[in-house]
Structure formats: structure tokens, C-alpha cells
Amino acid sequence: MYYLNEIPTDEEYNNNVKRRWTQKSLHGRHPYDLSQQYVDTEASNKWLTKADLFAETVGFFTAIQDQVILTRNYKKYILKQPDTDELCRRCGKDSETIQHITAACEQLAPTEHVKRHYGLAKTIHQKLSEAAELIEEKSPYYKYTPTNVMENENFKLYWNRSILTDKTIHFIRPDISFMNKKTKAPF
Numbered sequence: 001m002y003y004l005n006e007i008p009t010d011e012e013y014n015n016n017v018k019r020r021w022t023q024k025s026l027h028g029r030h031p032y033d034l035s036q037q038y039v040d041t042e043a044s045n046k047w048l049t050k051a052d053l054f055a056e057t058v059g060f061f062t063a064i065q066d067q068v069i070l071t072r073n074y075k076k077y078i079l080k081q082p083d084t085d086e087l088c089r090r091c092g093k094d095s096e097t098i099q100h101i102t103a104a105c106e107q108l109a110p111t112e113h114v115k116r117h118y119g120l121a122k123t124i125h126q127k128l129s130e131a132a133e134l135i136e137e138k139s140p141y142y143k144y145t146p147t148n149v150m151e152n153e154n155f156k157l158y159w160n161r162s163i164l165t166d167k168t169i170h171f172i173r174p175d176i177s178f179m180n181k182k183t184k185a186p187f
């Protein structure tokens, strides 16, 4: 509780919350990661203001980023339940951590990780096609299906299409290729 003459400014309040968060020994991993020099903090936090999510969804995502959800690794080492089998429930090969689930599990890689990859690529494709005025209709991202070849006077936008190269390049089928026809510059 604050007395009237002690009401903190927004900045003081935010700094105070941030300080308390980073000092918690089990939490604070996400703010620590965000504070690294190579991280664009503003871009990394944009989803908090732009995505229009429910507060509980934001809370859940933040807990995942902070690695404080009930993985087997968390149960065994943080909650100190030594009898817990720490191996991943899907592949049974590695310790079930957030990093393993989101980026390394060999069972999830060909299914959920690919789905996530294309979901993101589709969203980028949709934004590019709107910006280049290649489509007129705006549809919700989950209903959008990219067209393989889109072209107008100024731009070409390809989806999942092999491209011809002068030199031998092994991976010639990018998810997205976008070309400014006037300048011939790829984006």
C-alpha cells in the first residue's frame, strides 16, 4: 500500500516490478535473456502490445519463456522430486526441458515444429503480399493459404518454389522469395 505522497510514477513502479522479478532465483531467466546485448528488446516484446492476447495467454507464454512450467526436468530438479523420470514423454531420449520441447525433440520436429515454421512463414507471406498489393482481400492469418506465384507490375512473390541460380546451390527452394522487379533486388 502506498500513501498519497508516495504514489510511484509508472517508471518507478515498472522498475520495482522488474527488480523483484529478476531477483527471484527460479524466475528471471527471461528478463536475463532479454537483457543480453545481442537481443532487440523492443522487437522481442512487441507481441505483448501488438498481438491482442488474453492476459492469461500472456501469463502462460511468459511462464514458458521463464521456464517455470511443469516439465519433467522442472519437477525433478526444481521441485526436487527425485523419483521423477526426467526423460521426455514424447521421445524418451533427452531430459524434458522447455528447450527440448520447443526446439530439439525428434518426435516433435517433423510435426509440431514444421507446423510452427510454416505457420510463421505464411504470416510473413501474407504481410508481404498485402504490402506489395498483390492481394486485395485481407483474411485472418489462420485462413490464409499462400499462392505459389504472385506477380504484379512491381513485385514477384513466390511460395515454396525452386529458383534458378547461376551457380550450383543445393537449397534452391526457399519458403518465400520476394523480388522488386524494377530494381531486381531481392528482399
Ligand SMILES: [Zn+2]
Pocket: 088, 089, 090, 091, 092, 093, 094, 100, 104, 105, 106, 107, 108
Ligand atoms: Zn523429446
